[in-house]
Amino acid sequence: MDTIKWGIIGCGNVTEVKSGPAFGLVPNSMVWAVMRRNGALAKDYAERHGIGHYYEDANALLDDPEVNAIYIATPPDSHEEYALGAIKRGYPVYIEKPVGLNAAAAHRIADTVANTNAKVSVAHYRRKLPAFTCVQQLLTEERIGKVHAVDLRLWKAAAKENAGWRLDPAISGGGYFHDLAPHQLDIMLRYFGEPLQCSGISRGDDQRVPDIVSGQLLFNNDIIFNGSWNFISPENEITDECIISGSKGSIRFHFFRDFDQVTLHTAGHTQEFRFETPAHIQQPLIAEVVKYFRGEGPNPCTVAEAAIGMDMMEQLTSQK
Numbered sequence: 001m002d003t004i005k006w007g008i009i010g011c012g013n014v015t016e017v018k019s020g021p022a023f024g025l026v027p028n029s030m031v032w033a034v035m036r037r038n039g040a041l042a043k044d045y046a047e048r049h050g051i052g053h054y055y056e057d058a059n060a061l062l063d064d065p066e067v068n069a070i071y072i073a074t075p076p077d078s079h080e081e082y083a084l085g086a087i088k089r090g091y092p093v094y095i096e097k098p099v100g101l102n103a104a105a106a107h108r109i110a111d112t113v114a115n116t117n118a119k120v121s122v123a124h125y126r127r128k129l130p131a132f133t134c135v136q137q138l139l140t141e142e143r144i145g146k147v148h149a150v151d152l153r154l155w156k157a158a159a160k161e162n163a164g165w166r167l168d169p170a171i172s173g174g175g176y177f178h179d180l181a182p183h184q185l186d187i188m189l190r191y192f193g194e195p196l197q198c199s200g201i202s203r204g205d206d207q208r209v210p211d212i213v214s215g216q217l218l219f220n221n222d223i224i225f226n227g228s229w230n231f232i233s234p235e236n237e238i239t240d241e242c243i244i245s246g247s248k249g250s251i252r253f254h255f256f257r258d259f260d261q262v263t264l265h266t267a268g269h270t271q272e273f274r275f276e277t278p279a280h281i282q283q284p285l286i287a288e289v290v291k292y293f294r295g296e297g298p299n300p301c302t303v304a305e306a307a308i309g310m311d312m313m314e315q316l317t318s319q320k
Helices: 020-024 039-049 058-062 076-088 103-116 130-140 176-192 283-293 303-316
Strands: 004-009 029-035 053-055 069-072 093-095 120-122 147-157 197-203 212-219 223-233 239-246 249-253 261-266 269-274
Touching: 004 020, 004 058, 020 029, 020 283, 029 039, 029 058, 039 053, 053 058, 058 076, 069 076, 076 093, 076 103, 103 303, 120 303, 130 176, 130 249, 130 261, 147 176, 176 212, 176 223, 176 303, 197 303, 212 303
Parallel strands: 004 029, 004 069, 029 053, 069 093, 093 120, 147 223
Antiparallel strands: 147 239, 197 212, 212 223, 239 249, 249 261, 261 269
C-alpha cells in the first residue's frame, strides 16, 4: 500500500481541525473522499478542504475503488455498523472514540478484528501527545519512586443547552462522561495496564446519562486510582487535574485544560515541562496509524484496549 487514500465517514466538527487536515500532512497519506448524510454539507466540506470526492451514502464511499482505508468519525451509535462494513470489505479502519455505543459493541468489533486479522486502530490520540508521553517517561524513569496512588478530578459546569447528541444515550451511549472519560481511562490503561478491580457509583436524572460519577480502580503493584467526574459543577469549582503520587514525589497534569504542561514535585524541588500542542491534535497518532496500516510499525491503539476502557466506564457508572 504505497499511499493511504482515506475515505472519511462523517465529516463533522471533529474532522474540521482536530483530525481531518492531519491526514494530508503525514507522509504517505491523503484524503480521497468524504461522506456525510447531508450531501450539501459533504460537498461544502470537500470543497473547503480540497478533497476531490464526496458522498451522502456510506456504502457509496465504501465502494469507491480508490479508497483503501476508512476513518469513522460519526457519533458512536453508528461506529459498529460502519466498522464491520469496512472490515468486511477488507479495509483497515481508524475509529473515533468512544469506539462503540457501549462495551458490548466494542467487544463485537474487537472479536471481528481478532477473527479476521483486520487492521483497526482507535483515536485515543493523547497517547502520542508530548505531555502524556512525558508523564509516561517520568514513570518509566521512576522519578517519583514507587507509584502509590492516582487522583483524578474533572469538574465542569453544566452546559446542557449546547450538548447536541452527546446527552442522547441512543446516539452517544451516555453523556459527557461517555464522551470525555475514554481519554482519561485510556491513559491510565497505557500507564498501568488493565485494572484488577473497578467499581463506582453515579447519579443523574437519567441514569444512562450520569452527571456525577465517582469511582475507584486497583492496578498492579497496589496502585489505587480515585476518580471524580462532575458535569454540573458551579463555575467557581471547575477543575481538570490528575495527580500521580509516589514514594518520592508526584506528577501533576491535565487532560482538557492546559494539557501542554506537566509538573514534577520531588524532595522540595519543582520542575515544569511545557510542550507545543500540535495544531491538528490527532496528527501524531495518525502518523503512527499510517505506519501501522503500511506494515511499518505496531498498532498504536487496538480495539481490544479500547473495549477494556468501555468495560471500565460501565463498571464505574454501575451499569455492569
